[in-house]
Amino acid sequence: MFQVQNYDLAATLGCGQAFRWDWIDGGWEGIVGSRWIRLQQGQDNLSVEISPKTNATQDLGWLRDYLQIDVDFEFMISTFPNDEPMRQSVAACRGLRLLKQEPWECLASFILSSTKQIVQIRQIIAQLCETFGEPLPIPKGRKPAFSFPTAERIAACTEAELRACKMGFRAPYLLGSAQKVVNGEIHLQKLHELPLEQARAELITLPGVGRKIADCVLLFGYGFPQAFPIDVWVLKALRQLYFPKRTVKLKRLVKFSETYFGPYSGCAQQYLFHYMRTKNKPAALSEK
DNA sequence: TACCAGGAGAGCG
DNA sequence: CGCTCTCATGGT
Numbered sequence: 201m202f203q204v205q206n207y208d209l210a211a212t213l214g215c216g217q218a219f220r221w222d223w224i225d226g227g228w229e230g231i232v233g234s235r236w237i238r239l240q241q242g243q244d245n246l247s248v249e250i251s252p253k254t255n256a257t258q259d260l261g262w263l264r265d266y267l268q269i270d271v272d273f274e275f276m277i278s279t280f281p282n283d284e285p286m287r288q289s290v291a292a293c294r295g296l297r298l299l300k301q302e303p304w305e306c307l308a309s310f311i312l313s314s315t316k317q318i319v320q321i322r323q324i325i326a327q328l329c330e331t332f333g334e335p336l337p338i339p340k341g342r343k344p345a346f347s348f349p350t351a352e353r354i355a356a357c358t359e360a361e362l363r364a365c366k367m368g369f370r371a372p373y374l375l376g377s378a379q380k381v382v383n384g385e386i387h388l389q390k391l392h393e394l395p396l397e398q399a400r401a402e403l404i405t406l407p408g409v410g411r412k413i414a415d416c417v418l419l420f421g422y423g424f425p426q427a428f429p430i431d432v433w434v435l436k437a438l439r440q441l442y443f444p445k446r447t448v449k450l451k452r453l454v455k456f457s458e459t460y461f462g463p464y465s466g467c468a469q470q471y472l473f474h475y476m477r478t479k480n481k482p483a484a485l486s487e488k
Numbered sequence: 489t490a491c492c493a494g495g496a497g498a499g500c501g
Numbered sequence: 502c503g504c505t506c507t508c509a510t511g512g513t
Binding site for chain 1: 492493494495496497
């Protein structure tokens with residue numbers, strides 16, 4: 201059980217930053233590392249069930265860190281620009297947090313995300329884990345759970361094996377990136393120590409990783425608060441909400457995003473993303 | 489059915 | 502540079 205304030209579990213797990221959480225019987229079930237987890241939103245707490253069972257005194261720091269329980273939420277959103285779009289976005293999903301995900305899983309997931317709807321990304325990743333992940337212990341009666349396959353396991357695949365998981369043209373990208381991780385051409389852990397621009401430059405050397413996907417990994421996997429991924433939704437948000445008069449080019453919007461949204465611009469970006477995706481369909485959240 | 493999806497990379501002028 | 506085209510698949 202975690203005591204929390206302003207924590208919107210549904211927005212956090214269902215907003216498209218992670219792809220392995222399912223809404224089941226009033227709670228969220230997913231995998232963190234090598235453990236099956238069930239989380240349930242309470243009034244001012246999150247209840248936690250873990251498999252294999254852990255006793256109450258066991259250290260859950262790793263899960264607190266993943267869920268970013270201890271961030272100063274009020275301070276963070278107080279740094280957002282005080283404009284109409286941000287007020288609307290925050291009002292729509294107050295309590296959305298950025299997760300701190302495992303870098304390789306985050307990288308691989310977003311390589312698979314390009315020009316795919318979130319539902320499809322989830323399907324691809326589920327099949328990838330079922331096929332190449334390790335089975336994990338689960339509570340009685342639950343459907344089987346699998347770890348996210350390591351870079352080593354992916355690097356040992358053929359392109360055809362990966363394509364069988366329906367990832368299409370992304371297969372050679374995932375394979376190539378896994379190989380570079382395994383043979384040491386990039387050190388994912390080392391990126392934690394680099395400034396944002398250098399870490400981004402490193403990631404972009406990987407096949408299938410451009411500015412957008414690199415920023416997703418930096419934001420969701422490394423916690424760089426100023427990584428600002430601009431996908432089709434955020435592009436639409438920036439154009440529609442901030443520059444409605446004329447069509448501003450992407451390059452210009454990248455510059456705008458680097459200066460306008462403050463020290464936690466990446467988090468602001470996620471509020472804009474969630475707002476754009478849900479404002480015309482309020483109830484669609486739990487399944488998408 | 490037609491359109492589009494949390495893009496990247498190659499080819500072109 | 503900056504623009505266009507292709508890549509694979511399936512949801513809505």
